Amino acid sequence: MRPIQAASDQNDISVEPSDPGYRAILNGSDIPTAYKIGYILNFYREPSFRAIETEFGLTRPEIVILLALHFRDGITASEFCEFSGHLKAGVSRAVIALEKKGLILRRTDKSDNRRQHLFLTEAGRELYSRYIPALKAREQAMLACLSARERKQFDQLLDKLAAHVPQWGSLSEL
Amino acid sequence: MRPIQAASDQNDISVEPSDPGYRAILNGSDIPTAYKIGYILNFYREPSFRAIETEFGLTRPEIVILLALHFRDGITASEFCEFSGHLKAGVSRAVIALEKKGLILRRTDKSDNRRQHLFLTEAGRELYSRYIPALKAREQAMLACLSARERKQFDQLLDKLAAHVPQWGSLSEL
DNA sequence: TTGAATTGGTCTCATATAAGACTTTTCTAT
DNA sequence: ATAGAAAAGTCTTATATGAGACCAATTCAA
Numbered sequence: 001m002r003p004i005q006a007a008s009d010q011n012d013i014s015v016e017p018s019d020p021g022y023r024a025i026l027n028g029s030d031i032p033t034a035y036k037i038g039y040i041l042n043f044y045r046e047p048s049f050r051a052i053e054t055e056f057g058l059t060r061p062e063i064v065i066l067l068a069l070h071f072r073d074g075i076t077a078s079e080f081c082e083f084s085g086h087l088k089a090g091v092s093r094a095v096i097a098l099e100k101k102g103l104i105l106r107r108t109d110k111s112d113n114r115r116q117h118l119f120l121t122e123a124g125r126e127l128y129s130r131y132i133p134a135l136k137a138r139e140q141a142m143l144a145c146l147s148a149r150e151r152k153q154f155d156q157l158l159d160k161l162a163a164h165v166p167q168w169g170s171l172s173e174l
Numbered sequence: 175m176r177p178i179q180a181a182s183d184q185n186d187i188s189v190e191p192s193d194p195g196y197r198a199i200l201n202g203s204d205i206p207t208a209y210k211i212g213y214i215l216n217f218y219r220e221p222s223f224r225a226i227e228t229e230f231g232l233t234r235p236e237i238v239i240l241l242a243l244h245f246r247d248g249i250t251a252s253e254f255c256e257f258s259g260h261l262k263a264g265v266s267r268a269v270i271a272l273e274k275k276g277l278i279l280r281r282t283d284k285s286d287n288r289r290q291h292l293f294l295t296e297a298g299r300e301l302y303s304r305y306i307p308a309l310k311a312r313e314q315a316m317l318a319c320l321s322a323r324e325r326k327q328f329d330q331l332l333d334k335l336a337a338h339v340p341q342w343g344s345l346s347e348l
Numbered sequence: 349t350t351g352a353a354t355t356g357g358t359c360t361c362a363t364a365t366a367a368g369a370c371t372t373t374t375c376t377a378t
Numbered sequence: 379a380t381a382g383a384a385a386a387g388t389c390t391t392a393t394a395t396g397a398g399a400c401c402a403a404t405t406c407a408a
Contacts, residue, residue: 027333028245030306033325034218034313035241036332041211042259043343050366059394067209071202078356085216090395092357114356114403132204139208141342145334151207154335157328158210159201160319168315169217224396233364252386264365266387288373288386 044142052131061086061094062103066128069104069120076115085169103127218316226305235260235268236277240302243278243294250289259343277301 029035052063068080077095081088095118098104103124109115120128143151203209226237242254251269255262269292272278277298283289294302317325 029241030244031241031309031313033317033329033332034215034309036329036336037211037215038219039258040332040335040339041208041215043339044208045212046259047343054367061395067203067205070204076356081356084213085220087396088357089359089397092359093395096358112356112404116357135205135208138342139205142335142339143207144342145338146331150331150334153327154331155207155210157320157324157331158207158214160324161214161316161328162210164319165214165217165316168312168318169221228397235365250386261366262387263367263389266389267365270388286374286386290387 040142044138048135048138051134056127056131059094059097061090062098063131065091065094065098065118066103066120066124067132069118069124070128070132073119074117076109076117078115080118098124214316218312222309222312225308230301230305233268233271235264236272237305239265239268239272239292240277240294240298241306243292243298244302244306247293248291250283250291252289254292272298 027036049060049063052058053060058066064084064086065080068075068084077091078088080086081091095104095106095116099106101123102121105119105121106116107119109117143154146154201210223234223237226232227234232240238258238260239254242249242258251265252262254260255265269278269280269290273280275297276295279293279295280290281293283291317328320328
C-alpha cells in the first residue's frame with residue numbers, strides 16, 4: 001500500500017520523469033504504458049474505494065453504480081455493463097443491494113418489461129455527496145504535479161483514448 | 175463488457191474527443207480524469223487478466239507478480255507491496271502458490287531472515303512469455319489512435335504522474 | 349402466428365479477496 | 379544486554395466476486 005518513498009520530506013521537490021530510480025521501476029516493463037496507468041490508478045482508486053467500502057458499507061460495484069447514476073440517471077443495468085465493462089451478475093447483485101438500502105429506485109421500462117431503469121433516490125444522492133469530496137480531493141492531489149497546460153493535454157489524450165475504446169475493447173483475440 | 179458501440183464499422187473514423195456522445199458518457203462525472211483513466215484501464219486490463227486467469231490458472235496477484243519479477247527479479251514480497259499497492263496477505267498467498275507451481279523461487283535474505291527474495295524460474299519465464307504477447311498487442315491496440323507524438327506526450331505525462339504518486343498515494347485523509 | 353434465438357436480469361456455487369490477528373525476526377533505546 | 383516496538387510474512391474468517399446456468403420477456407424468421 002505504501003508507495004516506495006515517504007511523502008513527508010519531498011513535498012516541494014519536482015522529481016524528474018527521467019529519474020533513473022523511477023524509470024527502473026516504471027519503465028522496465030514490457031507494457032510500460034499500461035503498467036504505469038495501472039500503477040497510478042491503483043494508488044488513486046484502491047485506498048479511496050476501500051475507505052468508502054468500510055465507511056459506508058458499499059461494495060465496489062455499488063460505489064461505481066452510484067457514481068455513474070449521478071451523471072446518467074435512468075440508465076439500465078445492461079447499459080451500465082456496456083459502458084463500464086462490469087459483469088452483469090455483479091451489477092445485478094449491486095442493484096438489488098442498492099435498492100434494498102433505499103439508495104436507488106428501479107422502474108420497469110414500459111415498452112420492455114425486462115429492462116429496469118435505475119434512479120438515484122434522495123438518500124442515494126446524499127450518500128454520494130458524502131463520499132465524492134474525498135475522491136475529488138484525491139484526484140486533485142494526483143494531478144497536482146501537472147501544470148494547467150499539462151492537465152489539459154492529459155485530459156485531451158484521455159478523451160481520445162476513451163473515445164476509441166469501442167474499437168478494441170471487445171476484441172477477444174487480443 | 176461490450177463497449178457502447180460495435181467496432182466493426184468505424185475502424186478508420188477518427189472520433190473527436192469533443193464528440194457530444196462520448197463527452198456525455200465520459201466527462202459528466204465529478205472526477206472526470208480519474209473516471210476516464212478507470213474506464214480505459216478497465217477495458218484494457220479486465221478482459222486480458224480474465225483470459226490469463228482461466229487459460230493459465232493464475233490469480234490476479236500471481237499475474238502481476240510474474241510481471242513485476244520479469245523486470246525486477248529478486249525483489250521481496252514487501253517491496254512488491256510497496257510499489258504495487260497490493261496487500262501483503264494477498265501477495266503472500268500468491269507467492270506461496272507461485273512457488274508451489276514451480277514458477278518462482280524464494281531465497282531467504284542472508285542478513286535478515288524475515289525477508290525472502292523472489293526469483294523467476296525457467297518455467298516462470300516461459301509462462302510469462304506465453305501470456306505477455308496478448309498484453310502487448312492489447313496495449314498497442316489501446317494506443318493505436320494516438321500519433322507517435324501524442325504517445326510520447328502521454329508517456330511523459332504518465333511518467334510525471336507516476337513519479338509523484340509517493341507524494342499523495344499514502345495520504346489516508348484523502 | 350409460432351418456435352428459435354436473443355436479451356435483460358437473477359441465482360448458485362466455487363473461488364478469490366480484505367481485514368486483521370498472529371509468529372518470528374530484527375531494530376532501537378536505554 | 380535486554381525490553382519494546384516494528385517489520386516480514388502467514389493464517390483465519392467472513393465477504394465479494396466470476397463463471398455460467400437459469401428464467402422470463404422480446405425479437406426475428408418462416
